[in-house]
Amino acid sequence: MTNALSIGALRRGPLRNRWGLVMLGMLALLGIVGLWGNHYAHRFYFDEAEARGINTLRLSVAVLRGHMARYESLPSVIAGFDEIQDMMADPRNETMVDEVNRYLKEINTQFASSDIYVMDPQGTTIAASNYDTETPFVGENFQYRPYFFEAIDGGEGRFFALGTTSLKRGYYFGAPVTVGGETLGVVAVKIDIDSIEETWRGAGDLNIIVTDPEGIIFMTSQPEWLYHSVLPLTSERLARTAETRRYADAQLAELALTESRTDAHHLYRIAGPGAESEYLVVSEDMTEADWTVSVLLDTASSRRDALTTLAIALLVIAMISLGVAAIFQRRARLRERFEMQRDAKELLERRVNERTAELASVNRRLEEEVTERRATEQMLRKTQSDLVQAGKLAALGQMSAALSHEFNQPLAAARNYAENALVLIERDRVDDAKTNVSRISGLIDRMSAISRHLRNFARKPNQKLTSVPLDQVLDDTLEIINWRLKSADIQLTVDLGNAPLSVVGGPIRLQQVLVNILSNAIDAVESTVDRRIAVTARRNGDVVTITIRDHGPGITPGLGDRIFDPFFSTKGVGKGLGLGLSISYNIIKDFGGELRVENHPEGGAIFTIELTTASTTDGTTSRILEATP
Template sequence: MTLALSIPSALSARLRRRWLVAAALVLVGMGVVGFWGSVYTHRSFFNEAEARGHNTLRLAIAVLRGHMARYENLPEVIAGFDEIQDLLAAPDNPALIDEVNHYLKEINEQFRSSDIYVMGMDGTTIVASNFDGERPFVGDNFQYRPYFFDAIDGGEGRFFALGTTSFKRGYYFGAPVVVGGETLGVVAVKIDVETIEDTWRGGGDYQIIVNDPEGIIFMTSEPNWLYNSVLPLTRERLARTAETRRYANAELRELPLADVSDENHRLYTIAGNAASTEYLVVSESMPEADWTVSVLLDTSSARAQALTAIVIALLAMAMLILAGAVVIQGRARLRERMQMQRDAKELLERRVIERTAELASVNNKLEEEVAERRATEARLRKTQSDLIQAGKLAALGRMSADLSHEFNQPLAAARNYADNALVLFDRGRIEDARRTVANISGIIDRMTALSRHLRNFARKPNEKLSTVPLGQVVADTVQLIDWRIKASGIDLTIDIPPGLAVMGGPNRLEQVLLNVLANAMDAVEAGEDRRILLSASRKADRVTILVRDHGPGITAGANERIFDPFFSTKGTGKGLGLGLSISYNIIKDFGGELHAGNHPEGGALFTIELNAADIEPIADAAQ
């Protein structure tokens, strides 16, 4: 693998440098193409969108003009009717008023206008088509409306406004009623604009707005923009609007827009509920109505199309460059491969010789390491065995002083029994002397059993695992520390089901239990609660042994190092710190686990997990 990598690295360094330079030039070229292409495609798609906007704008203006043209001559025609002229000549004639009211209502229904009404010279409405409606105009004064005073002055009255009585938007046409060269009043026709708005809605990616000279939107395909201004609402603009009461009590606001136009297109961004939207704006004025009609096209579609076109162009350019690079690289690789074959042959011959020598050297080193590791493993096993034995001897050493009392007490009792037996023999009380001698024999048997347990405990075990009756091992362990249990007033509770057995060595398992129980006794000796529980249970093929005390428990720092060699929380001279470390390794040798922690209700809890076994005769009791 090293050979395969080194030859191309040596031969293609110059080629890689050339490719890096070429790649940099290509990236720069694609960046330039991408930038100028983006400018061109955006301008192209925006121009296309602007053309569509102009078509929509022309259609919208044509609809508005056609709708207005239908009604612009109607007030002048109605002003020429004899009934209207007679009414203005005699405005207090009830019969004539009722007749003209019904007449105007009939004309309004026929032409489908919003309202038709006649005002006197003071601007007060005399008759109206909605005389019988919920909000009739009869009696209302509209002299402040431009369509009224423009018509009174002999001009053409036109005005867009929100009705102060009906609160409906409409466009007003006014015409004077002239009789004998004298103006007697004004006829006004109001047309509804909401029907035109309905045709604008659902137009897709564009919106249509119509605003007055003050910039206030009064017709729009977007209901949320109604009565919003595209120009700042200055005091002068608000004053001019209030003078004619054009929008009655409607709340006027400024449209939240920002002008982001570039040198080619007029662009607005308008804030919405969720985010801002960018629009391409095309506008045209309607001088006859003093309106400005605008079409706002959402630019997201045009920008997406422009981006797609740029991506396609760059991909096509990249494909062409890639195809050319493949051809050039193929030729370069062919020349390089031929040179590589020549160089590889020479290099291979040198490497074979070098690698053969290296492999021979490595093989020798491996053999030396294997031999060294085997020797180290043997020394480690011996050291581990010596540590276990040292731990046991250390435990025996710690027990020796207290065990002397355990031996001295029965020896003193045996001496007393012997003296009593001599006295009984002298007095001829043979049966009493026999019982006294039997007591001496029992004392000797007890001391012999204790000595045997100590001798077996101190003996070095072999490495063979066997079936170990757990109850017997626990009994032997307790017999070794029974003197301490009684001396310290410890309450030891043992819960071992009969017939429970594990895989291990009885002597080494006894050493583990002795170390764990010794730690538990150390923990409870200084407290008032001196209870210790030793229990065991079997689940499937595992046996769990629990040793729980009611001492202060294991601290957080000690819990992490409790099984480390030479770690001890006891004072100086009270142990080597090897007991739990040796116990941990013994349980590992048995294929089990040893854990230490704290019980939820307080005190330390040691858990020993071993492989379960069936009861069999122990072949080597000294194991």
């Protein structure tokens, strides 16, 4: 018994030593990973946040530059107008000043700028777009503004400031008015930036600021930061700002921030109401405007993600270490569990065989699913083709009642002409009888034309794309829908431009698209007073654009994104399947074109079809078709 205990104690001694070494190694590894991993994880997530901030910064700078580029040449263009130069030559002419005031107001409204005004060489405003407002610029002197004295010296003036009269922020462009080589004044254009600033708000942990050369924030997604400086407000900076009255009487203050830099990142700590927040800062200079645009990202989420990642890494390492310790312990007792391991090995082999059989079964099922999916795709393509045909047949069904009227009228007339012809022959009036027979032949030709167009419309189209003459397709379309135009007293105007147009597509399918869209337009205007529909086609490079505009109620707000969905219809029950526009959309896509719809500013809806040009033939005669009731 003693010998057995001694042997057991000897066996447990090395086991305890190995276990202790494993625990020490695990603790050392956790310490190393904790120190190194903390730094690496924070840098990784800060880099990720910085990349997101750079993307936002580039987009913001691009928007600002685009907004400014729209107006930067406007002052010089206005300065070259004869009305402006004539007024500057005779600034005391009140009639001319009044005309320029109204002209500037019209331009200001057209370009959606804030204000446009003209100053004499002393900086006094002579005419302004806001001449009839409560705070007009007329009579105000702005010679202290850089945009004035830079422009009066012959250059291009630019300046951002808070208006001393309007108390509204804006960016100013100035251009000299030169007549006969002499500078007689300056044209200034002020643009609004509030709309851009509004889009920056509500971005969560991301903030955008724009600062002037003195570090004062004049645009920001955080209203409480406005007119605060990220740089110390020294007397020199305040003096330069006051000299140009950039911010009028606004109260300037320093932003409560602490700036710091790591080896890779720029950080701000800004004191807020009840708490202090840390931000990662990325900036870009807009030299043309003398601005600095900065994006500030709250680092709280990045630090939280870094700590979470570090905790997960430490947990994984701890679990791996425990696993290694378990392996050591298992090996130490290997002899005691040899039989158990052999049984476990046999069990494992059985499970492997079972799993292999399961994998083979799964593989067979996957092959069956692939086969079924291919069959389903073939069935789907066939169903789509049948759906297009069903849509056409549904349209034919809706037209059947009126078309029977179209056929009954010629048939009744032909019968009358035939009966009259018999009477005329009996009375030996052969020439009059021949006239009646000719009229019967004309009526038969008319019914044949209607039947031919319906037969072509109902036929399943050839999938091959060819060159399709647009005028011929429109003629065939009008043959099908002309009865609806007459019955609803609708005026249809078709303008195909100066040259024959041909597009890449299928004639029957393109005809179906035009029938569907024109039928919808007829439905839209037949219950209105203004029953006009206009079809226009123009070529622009390699694209032919077809527009169909009605004067109906237009597209209901909120439904524009769903109008091309299958089975979606704004008509009443029994007035359509909701497939026409969906089928038309897919047909145009098959042609490699685009189909879209929007409301016209003057009322009604306008459908636009863009197709690839198939012909470069030029013509000299404008072809304008009119189908009137």
